[in-house]
Amino acid sequence: MIKSSFHIHSRFDDGTCELEDYVLSALEKDFRVLGFSAHAPVSVDSCWHMKQHDLDEYLNTTESLRERYRDRIEIYTGLEADYFKGCTDWRNKKGIDYTIGAIHMVQDPESGIYHSFDGSRKDFDDILEEVYDGDIRLLVAGYYGLVREMLMKMPPNIVAHLDVIRKNNQGGRYFDETEEWYRDEVLSTLEVVSLSQAILEINTGGMARGYTTEPYPSRWILKYCLDMDIPVMVNSDSHHPDTIDFYFDEVYEMLKDVGYKSQRILYHGEWKDVGL
Numbered sequence: 001m002i003k004s005s006f007h008i009h010s011r012f013d014d015g016t017c018e019l020e021d022y023v024l025s026a027l028e029k030d031f032r033v034l035g036f037s038a039h040a041p042v043s044v045d046s047c048w049h050m051k052q053h054d055l056d057e058y059l060n061t062t063e064s065l066r067e068r069y070r071d072r073i074e075i076y077t078g079l080e081a082d083y084f085k086g087c088t089d090w091r092n093k094k095g096i097d098y099t100i101g102a103i104h105m106v107q108d109p110e111s112g113i114y115h116s117f118d119g120s121r122k123d124f125d126d127i128l129e130e131v132y133d134g135d136i137r138l139l140v141a142g143y144y145g146l147v148r149e150m151l152m153k154m155p156p157n158i159v160a161h162l163d164v165i166r167k168n169n170q171g172g173r174y175f176d177e178t179e180e181w182y183r184d185e186v187l188s189t190l191e192v193v194s195l196s197q198a199i200l201e202i203n204t205g206g207m208a209r210g211y212t213t214e215p216y217p218s219r220w221i222l223k224y225c226l227d228m229d230i231p232v233m234v235n236s237d238s239h240h241p242d243t244i245d246f247y248f249d250e251v252y253e254m255l256k257d258v259g260y261k262s263q264r265i266l267y268h269g270e271w272k273d274v275g276l
């Protein structure tokens, strides 16, 4: 059993605290591996992505932490990279060990404004009205369509929070996950995840911040992932050092319950399946 998280934010983007604070917290919680994943810089106006001019400092800081703590924990440098029309491809950036691919936003073709899929409830109402004419089925198809497009055109190592559009769906306010049209969108997306050989993360960040009562993706989705041989990885999407292993014990148990025997992580410099 190797404890790790490859999805960590910090003061370099929209998280809090220094990168080293996360390393210290990880050591306290018996992690063997830690991967940082600042939101990669974007060309559009944003308050939550890392700034382009901070990228070198981010790379230098992770590198020096890797050296300083190398006897106690493995440290990797990643980026959570947004996929959208005209986005930068960060996958071969020198100093970057892996990317987590994410769909957080889409541009309204009429106004040119970028709207968020995983913002506040008000943001969700806005994207639904402005970009998808108030039609939740169009939004769901639009979101998963972008995930599939990302996987085909710019496949990352890891797929971020697959069903993050659930964030504001408490009590089935916008859609019912058991309906066939919703399941079909998810299942056709899993087909592409499987073909791309990307790792699907189990993300406890929405829970840690109080938006959801179960990790992304929903448990019913994991059963299909197992059937399709999609490798998984448990991540916390932490924005504070205290939550780097939030709900991990429960997720490890849940994965075993579903039938998973291992998770796939970067370990000793290679992607490896390690036992749960």
Ligand SMILES: [Zn+2]
Pocket (backbone or CB within 6 Å): 080, 102, 104, 160, 161
């Ligand atoms: Zn994200």
Ligand SMILES: [Zn+2]
Pocket (backbone or CB within 6 Å): 007, 009, 080, 237
């Ligand atoms: Zn994140």
